[in-house]
Amino acid sequence: MSEAIYRRILLKLSGEALMGEGSFGIDPDVIARVAGDIKELVASGIQIGLVIGGGNIFRGEGLAKAGIDRVSGDHMGMLATVMNALAMQDALVKIGVPARTMSAIPMEQVCDTYVRRQAVEHLDRGEVVLFAAGTGNPFFTTDSAASLRAIEINADLMIKATKVDGVYSADPVKEPSAVFYPRISYDRALADGLKVMDATAIVLCRDNEMPLRIMNINTPGALMRLVKGEAIGSLVESGK
Numbered sequence: 001m002s003e004a005i006y007r008r009i010l011l012k013l014s015g016e017a018l019m020g021e022g023s024f025g026i027d028p029d030v031i032a033r034v035a036g037d038i039k040e041l042v043a044s045g046i047q048i049g050l051v052i053g054g055g056n057i058f059r060g061e062g063l064a065k066a067g068i069d070r071v072s073g074d075h076m077g078m079l080a081t082v083m084n085a086l087a088m089q090d091a092l093v094k095i096g097v098p099a100r101t102m103s104a105i106p107m108e109q110v111c112d113t114y115v116r117r118q119a120v121e122h123l124d125r126g127e128v129v130l131f132a133a134g135t136g137n138p139f140f141t142t143d144s145a146a147s148l149r150a151i152e153i154n155a156d157l158m159i160k161a162t163k164v165d166g167v168y169s170a171d172p173v174k175e176p177s178a179v180f181y182p183r184i185s186y187d188r189a190l191a192d193g194l195k196v197m198d199a200t201a202i203v204l205c206r207d208n209e210m211p212l213r214i215m216n217i218n219t220p221g222a223l224m225r226l227v228k229g230e231a232i233g234s235l236v237e238s239g240k
């Protein structure tokens with residue numbers, strides 16, 4: 001069996017993907033399956049930082065449309081990401097993977113507070129570190145939090161694992177004729193306004209030369225093949 005080619009990755013999981021076939025919350029089978037995939041990566045010696053979105057529970061933007069103050073809605077969204085992180089932490093620990101949630105918003109009875117130096121120490125010890133509560137600030141997303149943490153921990157690669165196979169010319173869920181891009185530059189993704197990831201997150205990756213892969217979390221074995229160097233999903237990088 002070939003070896004993983006990365007030492008440390010930042011994996012961003014879509015919150016919505018955790019719903020499975022449901023329309024809200026967490027499907028325990030999905031979270032157990034993804035935890036199993038992460039266990040395989042850890043066993044291959046890769047250090048893993050994890051960011052999980054909150055779209056399966058709350059998004060500030062949606063709550064604002066329903067009449068809730070935007071900043072309060074964003075706080076609710078960030079708390080949703082803590083719930084997802086705790087659920088994943090539990091699933092990992094149950095299968096013997098050391099895991100630790102670090103929140104950007106202190107809540108000491110619930111989990112650790114994010115401190116970069118400590119996070120890196122935990123990663124070096126082989127613990128999966130779950131970065132929760134996004135950036136800790138409203139008006140951001142967990143994509144931006146994932147880019148930020150990837151850069152802070154000096155990850156070799158950021159992976160956005162979501163419900164589609166990668167980057168397309170348009171949202172493939174809404175436009176089935178959209179063209180798949182196996183590779184695209186940060187600048188082209190920004191210029192074309194592709195909505196697979198928010199612009200702040202892409203700019204952070206671009207300006208800090210953080211390579212990014214976008215892939216489907218529901219493709220069996222894909223994560224492992226990706227970290228062994230297979231061209232899974234779409235690569236977003238510098239260039240034209």
Ligand SMILES: Nc1ncnc2c1ncn2[C@@H]1O[C@H](COP(=O)(O)OP(=O)(O)OP(=O)(O)O)[C@@H](O)[C@H]1O
Pocket residue numbers: 013014015016017052053054055056142143161162163164166167168169170171172173194195196197
């Ligand atoms: N050009 C595009 N290429 C690929 N996907 C796109 C594109 N434009 C929009 N999308 C949509 O973006 C989604 C990816 O975002 P994702 O569901 O991971 O949301 P998120 O807001 O990052 O996460 P969460 O579910 O945690 O809120 C895909 O499911 C896809 O439908």
Ligand SMILES: O=c1ccn([C@@H]2O[C@H](COP(=O)(O)O)[C@@H](O)[C@H]2O)c(=O)[nH]1
Pocket residue numbers: 015052053054055058059060061073074075076077078080081133134135136137138139140141142143145
């Ligand atoms: O830094 C952040 C990260 C997230 N939020 C809020 O949480 C929700 C859920 O995150 P998703 O990235 O959409 O999954 C997001 O919609 C924001 O409301 C935040 O305020 N700051």
